[in-house]
Amino acid sequence: MNDDLTMQEASESANMTDSAPTDMASEASTPKMTARNVNVFYGDKQAINDVSIDVNMDNVTAFIGPSGCGKSTFLRCMNRMNDTIPIARVTGDIQLDGDDIYAPKMDVVQLRARVGMVFQKPNPFPKSIYDNIAYGPRIHGLATGKEELDNIVESSLQRAGLWGEVKDRLHDSGTALSGGQQQRLCIARAIAVDPEVILMDEPCSALDPIATAKIEELIHELRGKYAIVIVTHNMQQAARVSQKTAFFHLGTLVEYGETTDIFTNPREEKTRDYITGRYG
Amino acid sequence: MTSATLLFLVIGLGLVAWFFGRLKASGMQASGETSRSALHSLPNYHGWYVALWAIVPAAIFMTIWNFVSPALITDAALTSAAAAGLPQDSFSRAAILSEARAIAYGNQTNAFNPLSQSMVEPYREAIAYYQMIGTVAALLMVFACGVYAWLQIKPDLRARTKIERVTMLILLLASLIAIITTVGIFLSLVFESARFFSMVSPIDFLFGTEWNPKAVAGPRGETGFGAIPLFWGTVFIGAIIAMIVAIPLGLMSAIYLTQYAPAKFRAWMKPILEVLAGVPTVVYGYFAALTVAPALRDFAVSIGIAGASSESALAAGVVMGIMIIPFVSSMADDSIAAVPSAMRDGSLAMGATHSETIKKVLIPAALPGVVGGVLLAVSRAIGETMIVVMAAGLAANMTANPFSSVTTVTTQIVQLLTGDQEFDSPKTLAAFALGLVLFIVTLLLNLIALRVVKKYREAYE
Numbered sequence A: 001m002n003d004d005l006t007m008q009e010a011s012e013s014a015n016m017t018d019s020a021p022t023d024m025a026s027e028a029s030t031p032k033m034t035a036r037n038v039n040v041f042y043g044d045k046q047a048i049n050d051v052s053i054d055v056n057m058d059n060v061t062a063f064i065g066p067s068g069c070g071k072s073t074f075l076r077c078m079n080r081m082n083d084t085i086p087i088a089r090v091t092g093d094i095q096l097d098g099d100d101i102y103a104p105k106m107d108v109v110q111l112r113a114r115v116g117m118v119f120q121k122p123n124p125f126p127k128s129i130y131d132n133i134a135y136g137p138r139i140h141g142l143a144t145g146k147e148e149l150d151n152i153v154e155s156s157l158q159r160a161g162l163w164g165e166v167k168d169r170l171h172d173s174g175t176a177l178s179g180g181q182q183q184r185l186c187i188a189r190a191i192a193v194d195p196e197v198i199l200m201d202e203p204c205s206a207l208d209p210i211a212t213a214k215i216e217e218l219i220h221e222l223r224g225k226y227a228i229v230i231v232t233h234n235m236q237q238a239a240r241v242s243q244k245t246a247f248f249h250l251g252t253l254v255e256y257g258e259t260t261d262i263f264t265n266p267r268e269e270k271t272r273d274y275i276t277g278r279y280g
Numbered sequence B: 001m002t003s004a005t006l007l008f009l010v011i012g013l014g015l016v017a018w019f020f021g022r023l024k025a026s027g028m029q030a031s032g033e034t035s036r037s038a039l040h041s042l043p044n045y046h047g048w049y050v051a052l053w054a055i056v057p058a059a060i061f062m063t064i065w066n067f068v069s070p071a072l073i074t075d076a077a078l079t080s081a082a083a084a085g086l087p088q089d090s091f092s093r094a095a096i097l098s099e100a101r102a103i104a105y106g107n108q109t110n111a112f113n114p115l116s117q118s119m120v121e122p123y124r125e126a127i128a129y130y131q132m133i134g135t136v137a138a139l140l141m142v143f144a145c146g147v148y149a150w151l152q153i154k155p156d157l158r159a160r161t162k163i164e165r166v167t168m169l170i171l172l173l174a175s176l177i178a179i180i181t182t183v184g185i186f187l188s189l190v191f192e193s194a195r196f197f198s199m200v201s202p203i204d205f206l207f208g209t210e211w212n213p214k215a216v217a218g219p220r221g222e223t224g225f226g227a228i229p230l231f232w233g234t235v236f237i238g239a240i241i242a243m244i245v246a247i248p249l250g251l252m253s254a255i256y257l258t259q260y261a262p263a264k265f266r267a268w269m270k271p272i273l274e275v276l277a278g279v280p281t282v283v284y285g286y287f288a289a290l291t292v293a294p295a296l297r298d299f300a301v302s303i304g305i306a307g308a309s310s311e312s313a314l315a316a317g318v319v320m321g322i323m324i325i326p327f328v329s330s331m332a333d334d335s336i337a338a339v340p341s342a343m344r345d346g347s348l349a350m351g352a353t354h355s356e357t358i359k360k361v362l363i364p365a366a367l368p369g370v371v372g373g374v375l376l377a378v379s380r381a382i383g384e385t386m387i388v389v390m391a392a393g394l395a396a397n398m399t400a401n402p403f404s405s406v407t408t409v410t411t412q413i414v415q416l417l418t419g420d421q422e423f424d425s426p427k428t429l430a431a432f433a434l435g436l437v438l439f440i441v442t443l444l445l446n447l448i449a450l451r452v453v454k455k456y457r458e459a460y461e
């Protein structure tokens, strides 16, 4: 019962987002995802230590921190991609719209459709551009006919800013695109299943500055339509694209706040050291 | 002294040469300022340098001498007094000579022909004479070349570089042996087949539908060499029935092993499957002939299929398919494992289930590799002999009924070459023609498969 209700609410809110973006502000006050006292272990080794964080709809949230501090690990907890690592174990509580995503009744498949992910290295499937985008809608039955599928493909590519570049060669292989185009293809692919949250793990680290700028622009445009979490090693990038920044260190969340505060006036010594480059 | 003893002696002398070479080089090393600047190469390399000089020219001489001396010996024997009494007819002459030679070498004790007996003594003398020449020459060569090399040892002799070159040559020779042998086999197949095709037209052979080599009339009137039924039988068993069994089972086991099996189970299962590939095919053969074939025949009779034979295409094909499973599964396993895990993660992160990911991403991505593996498996299956000899039968039927008996190229080659045979009858030569066809087809399949697999590997590098 309860579950049904929230599902309904969620889909209503998704519709509202689409049709009336002005209503978003009131919606955004309640966090999209909340994590409380999360610990992650790889075998005996603890990779995340008691992390609590909220992710909002109208913000882009950046995770920063030195290499190996657990950013990717934490990100992967948020759509349960850690399930694919047999030795990984997660404790604590992570909620999406108030539902515990680690609860037994939560369907992982549905969860990952709602919380999409973009990886560090572009990983288009070795299929055509069209089939790459249509992959998600097909497995989730989002389109009833060829025409609807075409529309989803077009609108996803358009939102990802790739339509103009590929509209004449939708049936060429996705792997034949440039690295930057491939990454935007992967973002378009994630958008195509109409997720609520998009997690990006260093989406620009394999790209040149121009392709990076395009992705950043894209993140700006997507902001508000999706809750976006981005892991980055690039301080300027975090400052440019995000409104909230979380600084991780050795598996703990050291500081979390407004990006402007973190970068101009951090509360913690460690954060200051890291941002000014005296560290890591 | 026999050649074997001589060879050991030469090698022994080579070791002595090694010792002396090393000794001289060590002396030079000790007398230098520092060990590094004194000698270009370590003393060991100098030792080998001298040893190789001592052994290799002598060994080459001995090899050549082995080929040349028999003719010289025969010539010498023929100049003896006893040779005057030999018949003029070259055939009986050759028979006598070969008998005398066998006795002289001690391979035979007494002669059938008294004339042979008279030739034994001259032969013995000639053999002793030329063996002595060979031995002395070889030993002289060892000494001459060994001393030459020994004299060459100087601090700046690049022994190490030279040994390096010799090492490379030896490795090259080793790798060439397999290739040369294969080429030799291929050429002999071609020549024998050419003789066959001078008696039977290639068109009749390749497109004829009647195979009955026993009923062959005689020179130039040959019929019954139409190989189509054999080709069909081979394809039916090896490429159709066996693959219907092996492809799905092999693929599914590969999917289970790479995607679902716990690491422990996989660690056990993979080696076991690979060991299965090493079971001698004759074991599969009698499993097919004694267990599977009768069971299938009984089954066919019970469901009322006419013409069910106790030697059936199905029995041979199914067992062959089972034999090939490890092969297909291990190739498929490799190609699925080679698909980057980023593909899998990408699909799972879109909310695809595990089996959707396998079906829609992993298998299509691994497909070229799997196809390559299947082609290799087919080429193995059509060349496989034991199972079909034991279970498929000899009747050259052109039938698509899996319960009836068919025959294959390999089975017929075995048939044609076992038992009494004359080496220039078309019946025997037909085996070479069949072998040639088989050789070419499997070669092509392998080439294509390797290309496909290579292309696929490149796609992910």
Ligand SMILES: Nc1ncnc2c1ncn2[C@@H]1O[C@H](COP(=O)(O)OP(=O)(O)OP(=O)(O)O)[C@@H](O)[C@H]1O
Pocket: A042, A047, A065, A066, A067, A068, A069, A070, A071, A072, A073, A074, A085
């Ligand atoms: N699959 C795994 N098995 C075991 N340990 C792992 C695994 N993945 C990550 N770890 C460990 O967990 C810790 C956090 O790793 P994680 O990948 O989350 O770091 P990160 O902050 O994303 O680093 P980077 O910035 O280099 O990507 C590291 O110590 C790492 O060694």
Ligand SMILES: [Mg+2]
Pocket: A071, A072, A073, A201
């Ligand atoms: Mg990472």
